[in-house]
Amino acid sequence: MDFLLFRDIYACILLSRVKCGGILSAPTGNISSPNFPGLYPYNIHCSWLIVVPEGSSVLLTFHHFELEYHASCAYDYIKIYNGISEDEGNLLGTFCGDTTPPQFTSSWNVMSIIFHSDRHVAHRGFSAGYRKDVCGGVLTGLSGIISSPGYPQEYSNNADCSWIIHVSNTSVVTLVFLDFQLEDNEGCNFDFVALFDGPTVTHRYLGKYCGADKPPNIVTTSNQLLVVFKSDFNIGRQGFKAYYYSGECQQVLSAVSGNFSSPHFPNIYPNNINCHWSINLEAGYRIKLFFPIMDLEDRNSLSDECDYDSVAVYDGDSQTDGLLGHWCGREQPPSLISKGNKLLVVLSTDRNEAHRGFTANYLGGSLVIQICATFGSFFSPTHHSH
Known part of the structure; x- marks a missing residue:
């Protein structure tokens, strides 16, 4: 028998005997890769769901971490989710190699950990502990x-x-x-x-x-x-x-024209975020904003409101300024024109069901002129009114 075929059959037999993962509901506990501190098996997929009492969060700490390395963690890896693993918007991070992940605190009472290995190269794996955290993290x-x-x-x-x-x-x-x-x-x-x-x-x-x-x-x-x-x-x-x-979740844009998008676009945005893009131009300018792509979670079917994930635009630099609009789903916002030289765009998402997000373009100027049928009326950044 071919050696590689024999090895794969043997790995499958071992896999059928390996039990890993489960639902953990104790206030504290430990998890580890199968056989730890020995080598973990090939071709294994383990899933742990940690559920602590409502009002608490989960604090996860790694004590040992040693997996096969790949630049994009395509072979053996651990994925940590801020909630259930079925929703990629909950993904906190993917890790491999021998660099220990940082501590993680969930934003609610559920956390998921996925461990995956392929059919080549095994290492010692990992061990981690978790505890219920009433506050802090x-x-x-x-x-x-x-x-x-x-x-x-x-x-x-x-x-x-x-x-x-x-x-x-x-x-x-x-x-x-x-x-x-x-x-x-x-x-x-x-x-x-x-x-x-x-x-x-x-x-x-x-x-x-x-x-x-x-x-x-x-x-x-x-x-x-x-x-x-x-x-x-x-x-x-x-x-x-x-x-x-922080990061791509907050930007201050001061160029006369520009563009921005939801975090990770065109991949799905994270859950549980509140992101701000502030467009601040020189005094005397106004801003035209339009959204070529809008793909968020749909409206609440009961209230018909954007109660879950939404984009809001404010005519100023804070959420106390006038609201120009509030959108979700695949609604296409109209082109928006500011009264002054500032606009604030806010993306808010809940803890379920993430989508691709949005792209936005803006242009600043001081006079509305008709120059392009494709975009309608917009500002000339070089023409000033008297």
């Missing part, structure tokens, strides 16, 4: 949401939570508070949120906040931000909710 997505324990219910006394937001090396982090209701006192010594421009409290101090006034938008100088929330032994409030965005 390490957030590595392009965008995400953090909130006080139990939000919007009253947070608990004696809470001590720390979130490290760690994005790609070429990015900075922007943090925006949507709601902020903490016990108030001079000096913020009782209940407070403290922010640091890096992963530890030894990094540059960005501020300490309490009471009912929302903190200003925070922009780091590095690719990491530490958020600390502490409460004392009495008097709770509703707490806070904030979102962050």
Whole structure:
């Protein structure tokens, strides 16, 4: 018998005896590749679904990692999902080789791990541990949401939570508070949120906040931000909710014309993101914006609203400015013209069903003229009105 054929048949026999994966619901636990610390089998596909109580998140930490290497992890790999693995929009990362993945924190109470090996080259594999995290963790997505324990219910006394937001090396982090209701006192010594421009409290101090006034938008100088929330032994409030965005999920566009697209386009966008594109031109300019491609999750069939994934455009530089439109599904937005020199485009996605996303083009100028039947009226970037 041909050796390669014999090896593949033998591998199939072994595979039929290998059990791996499953549903894990304990508050803490461990997973590892089959046979660890021995060599893992060929041709194996394992799937773990970790489910912890509602209101908690999953913190995953790798203790050992040694898989076959490939530049795009096409052979043996681990995939980590922020939720169920059937939705690629939940993918947090794909890993192989011998570089240990970072810690991961899910944004809700479910996390999935997939381990796959091909029929060539086996290594020792991996071991990892997980635990239920009521608050805090390490957030590595392009965008995400953090909130006080139990939000919007009253947070608990004696809470001590720390979130490290760690994005790609070429990015900075922007943090925006949507709601902020903490016990108030001079000096913020009782209940407070403290922010640091890096992963530890030894990094540059960005501020300490309490009471009912929302903190200003925070922009780091590095690719990491530490958020600390502490409460004392009495008097709770509703707490806070904030979102962050980074990398290709935040852009400030100042050229007279340009284009941009949803993260990962033409592949599907991630779930659980809130991305901002700010078009800021010189005073005296106006902006024309159009969307050649729009492919998002459809409207809610019950409410007929864009309740799931949507693109919104605001006539200014913040979400408090006038809303020009709100779209989802494959709706084709009309060409939009700003009243001033700024537009804000916001992509919001939920935790289910991702699509390709969108592409957008814009052009700035100070006078509307008719020059092209294809695009209709748009601005001449060089012609100025008097």
